Amino acid sequence: MDHSLWLEAVKNLEGLTNHVLPKVKSSGEKAYYELYTSYFQKVTQAMVEGKEIAAHSTFVPPEIFHAMDMVPVLIVSSSGAMTVCTRNYKDAMDTSRGYGVPLETCSAHRIQLGHFVKDWFPKPKLIVHMGAGCDAFSSSGGVSADMYDCPDFYLDVPWEYSKRGVKYLAEEFGRLIEFVEKETGRKMDWDRLKENMARTAEMTRLYREIAELRKAVPSPMESRRAWQSYWMYWINAGTPEGVRWFTIVRDEVKARVEKGIGAIPNEKLRLLDLFMPPQFSFRLQDWMAKDYGALFVSESIVFHWGEEEIDPSNPLEALAMRYFMAPMTRCIMGSSKDFINDSIKAVKEYKVDGAVFWAQNACRQAGIIRSLKDALSEQAGIPTLVVDCDIMDPTFVTVEEMQLRLKDFIEILSERKARRSN
Amino acid sequence: MPVAGIDIGSRTAKAVIMEGDKIISSHIGETILKGPDVGIAVLNESLKLAGLKLSDLESIMPTGYGRFQFTGGEKHVSEISCHARGVHWYFPTVRTILDIGGQDSKAIKCDSNGRLTNFVLNSKCAGGTGRFLEVIADILEVPIEKLGELALSSRQNISFSTVCVIFAKTEAINMLREGVPKSDIIAGLHDSIAKVAASLLVQLTVEKDFSLTGGVAKNSGVVAKIKEKIGLEPMIAPDPQLIGAVGAALFALDRAKRRRTA
Amino acid sequence: MSQILKTLTPFMEINKEFPFASPIKEWKQSGGKVIGFFGGDIPEEILSAAGALPVWLRGHCSEIPLDDANSYLHIYTCSHMRSILEIALKGDYNYLDGVMSTPYCDGSRRMFDVWDRYIPIPALFFLHTPHKNTPEAEAYYYENMKEFVTSLESTFQKKVTKEALWDAIKTYNQTRKLFIQLYDLRKKDNPPISGAEVMEIYDASAMMPRKDFNILLEKVIDEAKTADRKLDSGHRLMINGTALHNPEYVKGIEDLGSIVVADSLLNGAMGFSDLISEDENTDPLLAITRHYLNKFPAPRMVPSEIRFDKILQMAEDFRIDGMITGVVRYCAPHIYDEIRLSKRFEARGIPSLRLDLEYGMAATGQIKTRVQAFIEMIEERKRKG
Incomplete structure (x- = not known):
């Protein structure tokens, strides 16, 4: 195993956090740096102490691993974070290419596999992956398990929400627990799992409350906080840290709404974010807010929750229900109708002026762009900008190139808004 | 007896004539200018340089994109194998x-x-x-x-x-x-x-x-x-553009040798 | 090369008439319904038992401009799906009375949405399929099957009877048995049929009533057995990867000194290797459910080892010298499948080659160069022993 990259990344992250913390005013931003860093520190500690690590895909519930006293670590997001922190994009992507991964697949997974080829990723006791999100997502876990030659479990997910689907998914979570018990000799602590699920239900409640608060004009929350919330939700699901995060963010947002102040001083344009923006930097969103007063006030794939409630007393069903109600799985999985209808609804509820779809290189969710664009134009009366980009490769389309596209769009929207208010 | 290797690429065609383990002559021509018979054209040029006739050649090996169209040669070999072979001849x-x-x-x-x-x-x-x-x-x-x-x-x-x-x-x-x-x-x-x-x-x-x-x-x-x-x-190599043709000529030598010993 | 098999002619005639081949036309003229499908693991038996003619949708056997499809599905959707959509957008699939799919891959799922939104079609059916063959998955899948049958019945106002299901199961099993016979002939040192010819047969099978197809396929097998046709075997290859339909692609590979003797394609061995149980004391729908969960799995199914073992077993049975995987660009399931599969082939000393393709293309210059170099590599390996 080669821990050097992981350790270097965590060191860089700690350095950045120490550097940033004294400067930021927002309590949400502060909490993000602290909690994000502490997530990776816990994994480092487990590596040093030899504690059993469970590597898992996003959407595989960390609640289960916590209840079984294992240290969970996200596969694709953590590899990506390590690459962002060490800026070893090229090395990670070249490595996976050398292994035979072609360029026609998402760079996030190419980077993930690069980390596994080089043994950079912490050696887990087991890998749990999932058929959610997309084909690259559901296939790359198996390749990682091959590379590390460690036991893996694939969690089967129904394509769409239904009562039958909830039952099947709950059964799958049961199978997952059996698998972990068999591989590790641990026993599930069901009381602990219920406690975790109660916290998850609380996090979900706060998350939805924040979504409601964000309808205010001016918008009380920074664009970057939405994405931070989403990742915080999945890395800290069912933990006191998770509840803490959402409480801090809710409090901050609520206070702003009560005082009638916005996240940025001069909000001019309210935008709807339709898809995952590049994850290597939030520079773009900061620049849009600062230079143009253009703010993303809602995000289809990370802020639109389904309506059903989560009942912690039945933890397996609660996990299944949460999966179907959570924003990203709700949008990306199943027919595109939910994605489209939620977005149309958001335009009205959040008083949106325009939408942006990030067309990620090689991402087959692009098949929805035309339908979304047409629906938003015909049924919600707003234009959509499609920005070509890459989720993790900063050289594929540079920030400057994306800025050019966004700048034109912002100008069009501003003119449109001025015309309308006349 | 001498043999020839012809590498008919998308932009240029190259011919090399070898005898024993030596290059006797070579020629490079542009594919577009010479049309579909570019293979034969560059071969003729290099034959002229070597003072040889087509019938003097014991074997002709075509390679490159044009290999499918070339008639009158050996059963062709891909330019990938020819490059490996040609480079190995220069730098073992x-x-x-x-x-x-x-x-x-x-x-x-x-x-x-x-x-x-x-x-x-x-x-x-x-x-x-x-x-x-x-x-x-x-x-x-x-x-x-x-x-x-x-x-x-x-x-x-x-x-x-x-x-x-x-x-x-x-x-x-x-x-x-x-x-x-x-x-x-x-x-x-x-x-x-x-x-x-x-x-x-x-x-x-x-x-x-x-x-x-x-x-x-x-x-x-x-x-x-x-x-x-x-x-x-x-x-x-001295002329890196010729490597494919050199490799082809080496394959031509093989074929000729195989026939002789068969 | 020996003369072409005469019994292949009817298949080739049908393929020339794509996409609205005469057997489909005749079916329509006699008042029958036609349901087109895309994606994989489609229980055609059920569509057939409902009285419909199932037609497996595909694109043209050439690289056509996909401008319309690009605007609806974006270029990141594989050209396989975009090629089908292009035909639909041009109106050449207007003869369909319904379209059916499954959540097979990202491409098929999003195409179903686009079809739903933009293409006028009388009926749409979607069958939810799991990725595992556990008892829970079976129960879930079985319920979905029942729901699918109900939606078919209400759309076409016709009961899907047990008798009709058993009849369809037997007919489709007959196809599977015939293909197993045909593939057995390909195990010989000098197979009597080429890979390109087998692809012609598959292509035609997607556009005609299954009973008629079985009769024609039987004739091919008879001729192949008795015609004493021995194709120069060269090097024995297996083809794998995204479903492809252009026989010229296979022919291009074979013309370079090889013969394709086996495949693990969706429109190939994946479809016929396993039979549905014909035990009439059981529920036919359950038999169908079990079959589609346990048959030769596609890359989407887990654990992947079942698929890999099956392919490696075929490689042994058909005495494969090399494996060529054609991956249509952006076909993520096969991209990841190939990465894992090629390592397993390597471990067994069988070389493998990945070709990055666009749907519909024949073997072009670059592909030929790759394949030829690959065959030369196989030759060298054999020479070295």
Whole structure:
């Protein structure tokens, strides 16, 4: 195993956090740096102490691993974070290419596999992956398990929400627990799992409350906080840290709404974010807010929750229900109708002026762009900008190139808004 | 008896006549100018140079894109095997070869006998190939053979955001308009080509003795960039453009020998 | 090369008439319904038992411009799906009375949405399929099957009877048995049929009533057995990867000194290798459910080892010298499948080659160069022993 990259990344992250913390005013931003860093520190500690690590895909519930006293670590997001922190994009992507991964697949997974080829990723006791999100997502876990030659479990997910689907998914979570018990000799602590699920239900409640608060004009929350919330939700699901995060963010947002102040001083344009923006930097969103007063006030794939409630007393069903109600799985999985209808609804509820779809290189969710664009134009009366980009490769389309596209769009929207208010 | 190897590429065709273990003559002709019979045309030129007739040849081996159309030769061999074989003849220690041709680029691995063990080709587009250089030379109005020299005088690093030949063309035109010196633009393009080449090599394990073949290997600017990217000094044959034809001629010798002993 | 098999002619005639081949036309003229489907693991038996003619949708056997499809599905959807959509957008699939799919891959799922939104079609059916063959998955899948049958019945106002299901199961099993016979012939040193010819047969099978197809396929097998046709075997290859339909692609590979003797394609061995149980004391729908969960799995199914073992077993049975995987660009399931599969082939000393393709293309210059170099590599390996 080669821990050097992981350790270097965590060191860089700690350095950045120490550097940033004294400067930021927002309590949400502060909490993000602290909690994000502490997530990776816990994994480092487990590596040093030899504690059993469970590597898992996003959407595989960390609640289960916590209840079984294992240290969970996200596969694709953590590899990506390590690459962002060490800026070893090229090395990670070249490595996976050398292994035979072609360029026609998402760079996030190419980077993930690069980390596994080089043994950079912490050696887990087991890998749990999932058929959610997309084909690259559901296939790359198996390749990682091959590379590390460690036991893996694939969690089967129904394509769409239904009562039958909830039952099947709950059964799958049961199978997952059996698998972990068999591989590790641990026993599930069901009381602990219920406690975790109660916290998850609380996090979900706060998350939805924040979504409601964000309808205010001016918008009380920074664009970057939405994405931070989403990742915080999945890395800290069912933990006191998770509840803490959402409480801090809710409090901050609520206070702003009560005082009638916005996240940025001069909000001019309210935008709807339709898809995952590049994850290597939030520079773009900061620049849009600062230079143009253009703010993303809602995000289809990370802020639109389904309506059903989560009942912690039945933890397996609660996990299944949460999966179907959570924003990203709700949008990306199943027919595109939910994605489209939620977005149309958001335009009205959040008083949106325009939408942006990030067309990620090689991402087959692009098949929805035309339908979304047409629906938003015909049924919600707003234009959509499609920005070509890459989720993790900063050289594929540079920030400057994306800025050019966004700048034109912002100008069009501003003119449109001025015309309308006349 | 002498034999011939003909490498009919997308941009140029090359013929080499060998006898025993020696090259007697060679010729390079442009595919477009000579039309569909370019293989025979370059072969005739090299026969003339060697003072030989077609009937003097014991075997003719065609390779390259035009190999399917060439009649009157041996059952053809792919240019990938020919490059491995040709490089091995010049440099027996080489195990990794990078061939940058007119329309595509290849990274090739061979064993101690010059036999192909693995290979990677670039995808469909012409980015990172000789064609890329031609297009740009044309826009900048610089003779293609002067590109290397000019690039070496470049003073600032320019990086192209794309390796796509169509987009790069637009980018180059814009830079010209903005007054960026030609030498810098060319150096930037060389960098792009080297990037594509290096990305092919990433897919194979590079061993220390490695060789660069194809017409682009004559361009000192690209060679310098590749050296920089890979961190190894490439071994380059006297005429790197002829390597495929040399390999084909060696295969022709094999076939002739096999027939004689059969 | 020996003369072409005469019995293949009817298949080739049908393929020339794509996409609205005469057997489909005749079916329509006699008042029958036609349901087109895309994606994989489609229980055609059920469509057939409902009285419909199932037609497996595909694109043209050439690289056509996909401008319309690009604007609806974006270029990041594989050209396989975009090629089908292009035909639909041009109106050449207007003869369909319904379209059916499954959540097979990202491409098929999003195409179903686009079809739903933009293409006028009388009926749409979607069958939810799991990725596992556990008892829970079976129960879930079985319920979905029932729901699918109900939606078919209400759309076409016709009961899907047990008798009709058993009849369809037997007919489709007959096809499977015939293909197994045909593939057995390909195990010989000098197979009597080429890979390109087998692809012609598959292509035609997607556009005609299954009973008629079985009769024609039987004739091919008879001729192949008795015609004493021995194709020069060269090197024995297996083809794998994204479903492809252009026989010229296979022919291009074979013309370079090889013969394709086996495949693990969706429109190939994946479809016929396993039979549905014909035990009439059981529920036919359950038999169908079990079959589609346990048959030769596609890359989407887990654990992947079942698929890999099956392919490696075929490689052994058909004495494969090399494996060629054609991956249509952006076909993520096969991209990842190939990465894992090629390592397993390597471990067994069988070389493998990945070809990056666009749907519909024949073997072009670059592909030929790759394949030829690959065959030369196989030759060298054999020579070295």
